[in-house]
Amino acid sequence: xxxxxxxxxxxxxxxxxxxxxxxxxxxxxxxxxxxxxxxxxxxxxxxxxxxxxxxxxxxxxxxxxxxxxxxxxxxxxxxxxxxxxxxxxxxxxxxxxxxxxxxxxxxxxxxxxxxxxxxxxxxxxxxxxxxxxxxxxxxxxxxxxxxxxxxxxxxxxxxxxxxxxxxxxxxxxxxxxxxxxxxxxxxxxxxxxxxxxxxxxxxxxxxxxxxxxxxxxxxxxxxxxxxxxxxxxxxxxxxxxxxxxxxxxxxxxxxxxxxxxxxxxxxxxxxxxxxxxxxxxxxxxxxxxxxxxxxxxxxxxxxxxxxxxxxxxxxxxxxxxxxxxxxxxxxxxxxxxxxxxxxxxxxxxxxxxxxxxxxxxxxxxxxxxxxxxxxxxxxxxxxxxxxxxxxxxxxxxxxxxxxxxxxxxxxxxxxxxxxxxxxxxxxxxxxxxxxxxxxxxxxxxxxxxxxxxxxxxxxxxxxxxxxxxxxxxxxxxxxxxxxxxxxx
Amino acid sequence: xxxxxxxxxxxxxxxxxxxxxxxxxxxxxxxxxxxxxxxxxxxxxxxxxxxxxxxxxxxxxxxxx
Numbered sequence: 215x216x217x218x219x220x221x222x223x224x225x226x227x228x229x230x231x232x233x234x235x236x237x238x239x240x241x242x243x244x245x246x247x248x249x250x251x252x253x254x255x256x257x258x259x260x261x262x263x264x265x266x267x268x269x270x271x272x273x274x275x276x277x278x279x280x281x282x283x284x285x286x287x288x289x290x291x292x293x294x295x296x297x298x299x300x301x302x303x304x305x306x307x308x309x310x311x312x313x314x315x316x317x318x319x320x321x322x323x324x325x326x327x328x329x330x331x332x333x334x335x336x337x338x339x340x341x342x343x344x345x346x347x348x349x350x351x352x353x354x355x356x357x358x359x360x361x362x363x364x365x366x367x368x369x370x371x372x373x374x375x376x377x378x379x380x381x382x383x384x385x386x387x388x389x390x391x392x393x394x395x396x397x398x399x400x401x402x403x404x405x406x407x408x409x410x411x412x413x414x415x416x417x418x419x420x421x422x423x424x425x426x427x428x429x430x431x432x433x434x435x436x437x438x439x440x441x442x443x444x445x446x447x448x449x450x451x452x453x454x455x456x457x458x459x460x461x462x463x464x465x466x467x468x469x470x471x472x473x474x475x476x477x478x479x480x481x482x483x484x485x486x487x488x489x490x491x492x493x494x495x496x497x498x499x500x501x502x503x504x505x506x507x508x509x510x511x512x513x514x515x516x517x518x519x520x521x522x523x524x525x526x527x528x529x530x531x532x533x534x535x536x537x538x539x540x541x542x543x544x545x546x547x548x549x550x551x552x553x554x555x556x557x558x559x560x561x562x563x564x565x566x567x568x569x570x571x572x573x574x575x576x577x578x579x580x581x582x583x584x585x586x587x588x589x590x591x592x593x594x595x596x597x598x599x600x601x602x603x604x605x606x607x608x609x610x611x612x613x614x615x616x617x618x619x620x621x622x623x624x625x626x627x628x629x630x631x632x633x634x635x636x637x638x639x640x641x642x643x644x645x646x647x648x649x650x651x652x653x654x655x656x657x658x659x660x661x662x663x664x665x666x667x668x669x670x671x672x673x674x675x676x677x678x679x680x681x682x683x684x685x686x687x688x689x690x691x692x693x694x695x696x697x698x699x700x701x702x
Numbered sequence: 703x704x705x706x707x708x709x710x711x712x713x714x715x716x717x718x719x720x721x722x723x724x725x726x727x728x729x730x731x732x733x734x735x736x737x738x739x740x741x742x743x744x745x746x747x748x749x750x751x752x753x754x755x756x757x758x759x760x761x762x763x764x765x766x767x
Contacts, residue, residue, distance in 0.1 A: 302752060423733030484756070492746075
């Protein structure tokens with residue numbers, strides 16, 4: 215027994231209790247379970263939309279990125295901000311349409327807009343393939359956090375099992391209400407902890423932010439600016455743009471739009487979410503503070519920077535508090551992913567093959583699927599090798615492929631046809647997979663100017679997607695026109 | 703007054719194009735390297751811009767919009 219364990223145990227218990235209490239007073243039909251009865255006010259919608267920024271990826275990965283690479287980490291601040299600017303214009307029409315047609319999932323949106331259940335199945339498959347590795351990432355992070363913050367008293371395997379059981383239990387019982395309630399605890403804790411760490415660590419080790427950055431620039435010249443090659447300005451601009459477009463294409467983020475009780479809630483949040491993003495700045499400060507204090511972490515170990523420095527600096531009980539916060543950053547996004555994946559399978563795959571299924575059956579099935587999806591994710595977390603890592607890197611690029619056909623469908627007259635949308639998505643996803651699996655990037659094409667070499671390769675997939683979408687849409691329109699004329 | 707929405711282009715220019723002109727470590731602003739300070743300041747301004755758009759946009763005064 216060490217000083218950290220009580221706090222870690224308390225966090226797990228708190229998540230479970232909040233997750234169960236969230237159900238109170240609600241009849242958990244599909245609409246309550248998956249989109250909160252479309253009755254969430256500004257705060258819950260805010261927390262759900264912000265949930266995406268503060269996952270284990272940012273807690274561990276954000277500080278790790280600053281620690282290992284320096285300035286390229288800034289891109290995370292920029293893309294979130296631009297995504298929230300887009301949200302003001304893009305999300306209200308999505309919300310309105312979803313409410314009118316009583317949609318539950320992102321896939322439903324495509325089914326309705328393109329009047330094509332088959333396109334819905336395609337979207338659901340892309341979503342699930344992207345979501346499962348993302349859930350695995352949260353579980354992996356949870357294992358690491360509990361292992362380090364608990365000073366090795368609890369093995370990652372045990373931590374992952376316990377975490378998966380807790381999150382599956384409260385998602386089954388409370389659905390998105392459980393995510394919303396636990397996110398209140400998560401965000402309160404992370405605000406306090408991250409701001410404290412981000413201010414204290416630079417002060418403690420360097421005497422302040424200015425001296426810290428001066429010391430870093432002296433030891434590693436160029437570390438606080440974007441390098442001339444590799445993760446350069448061109449890399450930064452292309453990556454920020456791509457990730458900003460893909461941000462709300464994550465099906466669980468997309469689904470949290472549906473929970474809003476009106477569109478004003480969503481627009482108002484576009485004012486405050488950019489500010490909230492700034493908490494990440496403090497995560498970066500921790501990573502920068504660690505660069506000169508716990509040097510030597512390389513490869514995927516850079517993600518340990520925050521905890522290595524914390525263990526070096528603080529008493530075990532406080533490391534336990536940080537660990538408790540870390541647990542929430544894994545469980546809350548995990549719960550949203552879990553619920554979204556289960557809804558997609560029940561509502562968009564099962565219902566596609568069994569159209570007579572009513573909402574009650576779908577709701578029942580979705581809840582039954584929660585522990586199964588969690589089990590699959592635990593299996594991949596514990597047994598998954600290289601494949602899962604490859605899928606992780608692709609997840610974001612996969613969901614970004616939904617952007618062209620989604621954005622076009624918001625226009626009064628949608629130019630894209632269902633065939634065009636499907637072909638674009640398939641080509642985009644295939645391009646992402648090919649490019650990622652072969653390790654292709656512009657640097658392999660030595661004849662290109664260096665600015666282009668540094669561009670994010672994801673742009674190729676998105677452009678290919680768009681071109682195929684346009685060509686196929688034109689072709690299907692041309693083919694349909696004579697038939698229509700004949701019918702008239 | 704819907705044209706006020708075009709203000710939203712400004713954060714894109716500032717955060718995508720701006721760094722090409724300010725990619726330097728110094729001077730430190732409030733202790734932050736210049737490039738990082740640029741990004742942070744623009745996040746603050748972005749929030750302000752969205753507040754202005756929100757206040758002027760007639761969509762937010764329609765009932766249940």
